[in-house]
Amino acid sequence: MTAINVTNLHLAYPGGAQVLTGANLTLAEGEILGLLGASGSGKSTLLRVIAGLQHPQTGTIEVAGVITDDDGEHVPPHRRNCTMVFQDAQLFPHRSVAGNVAYGLQAANVPKPERRRRVAEVLEMVDIAELANRAITELSGGQAQRVALARCLVIRPAVILFDEPLSALDRGLRQRLAVEIRELLKQTGTSAIYVTHDPAEATTVADRIGVVEQGSILDLGPVSTLNIADLSDSVASLLGGLGEVTGVITAVSDESTTVEVVEKIVVLPGRQGGLGDTISVNLSR
Numbered sequence: 001m002t003a004i005n006v007t008n009l010h011l012a013y014p015g016g017a018q019v020l021t022g023a024n025l026t027l028a029e030g031e032i033l034g035l036l037g038a039s040g041s042g043k044s045t046l047l048r049v050i051a052g053l054q055h056p057q058t059g060t061i062e063v064a065g066v067i068t069d070d071d072g073e074h075v076p077p078h079r080r081n082c083t084m085v086f087q088d089a090q091l092f093p094h095r096s097v098a099g100n101v102a103y104g105l106q107a108a109n110v111p112k113p114e115r116r117r118r119v120a121e122v123l124e125m126v127d128i129a130e131l132a133n134r135a136i137t138e139l140s141g142g143q144a145q146r147v148a149l150a151r152c153l154v155i156r157p158a159v160i161l162f163d164e165p166l167s168a169l170d171r172g173l174r175q176r177l178a179v180e181i182r183e184l185l186k187q188t189g190t191s192a193i194y195v196t197h198d199p200a201e202a203t204t205v206a207d208r209i210g211v212v213e214q215g216s217i218l219d220l221g222p223v224s225t226l227n228i229a230d231l232s233d234s235v236a237s238l239l240g241g242l243g244e245v246t247g248v249i250t251a252v253s254d255e256s257t258t259v260e261v262v263e264k265i266v267v268l269p270g271r272q273g274g275l276g277d278t279i280s281v282n283l284s285r
């Protein structure tokens with residue numbers, strides 16, 4: 001079974017340009033897709049459509065084996081086997097941390113003892129057990145995103161849709177949380193689409209990278225085989241720009257090497273050096 005199947009999606013805002021023009025996407029069970037794209041390319045729109053918060057004009061969407069959109073028929077958001085994490089967390093300000101996390105279980109009439117057990121378990125997983133009774137207004141940005149993630153994980157959805165969840169946080173925290181989010185998704189077998197502007201974050205979290213361009217989704221394939229030399233200029237620029245650059249390696253694995261060049265991030269295929277090494281990269285073709 002596939003986690004998500006999107007076929008030939010079209011969407012235009014009233015009075016606006018066509019945003020999605022025949023977008024196709026397949027996400028395997030347990031897979032994480034990192035989605036990049038220029039500002040205004042339609043990344044948020046795509047996630048909102050998959051979540052059921054907006055309806056496409058035409059096209060078919062299937063989430064965890066269930067058709068959710070087809071020919072004017074739409075399954076409401078709360079009946080889809082997917083949830084969404086937003087940039088600004090969107091927590092309920094009048095509920096405590098535990099109250100926010102319990103919300104989805106209450107709505108699903110999960111009995112109180114099981115609710116308590118599952119909330120405690122997931123707060124432990126995202127490493128904020130000690131914040132259970134804390135007011136939402138007293139949380140840092142990073143803590144708020146941990147609560148938002150816990151609120152999704154607790155209902156055990158097949159798919160989580162992330163819309164720039166870490167972009168309000170500073171780079172160091174962003175890299176750390178990106179690693180944790182990947183671990184949690186893999187540990188729970190949850191599939192995900194992860195929208196971000198930051199290519200380093202995308203390659204840290206995702207198995208595969210896609211780009212939203214001109215209304216459709218371009219699949220760049222697995223992170224381990226990403227090669228900037230194969231990409232068009234517009235896509236390469238999303239991954240860090242062109243030309244000769246020198247920078248410091250900030251993340252390295254057998255699959256990819258991330259180089260930070262002042263405020264620019266470049267992702268290279270394979271292992272190209274050690275953490276903290278200075279490296280020169282020629283991105284011209």
Ligand SMILES: Nc1ncnc2c1ncn2[C@@H]1O[C@H](COP(=O)(O)OP(=O)(O)OP(=O)(O)O)[C@@H](O)[C@H]1O
Nearest residue numbers: 013014016019037038039040041042043044045046
């Ligand atoms: N409610 C709306 N009404 C009209 N146009 C909209 C609406 N929401 C988004 N748009 C337009 O649709 C296009 C796609 O927007 P969307 O927010 O999906 O892009 P995005 O890739 O997520 O952008 P960003 O990276 O800046 O968040 C943009 O041109 C935007 O101005």
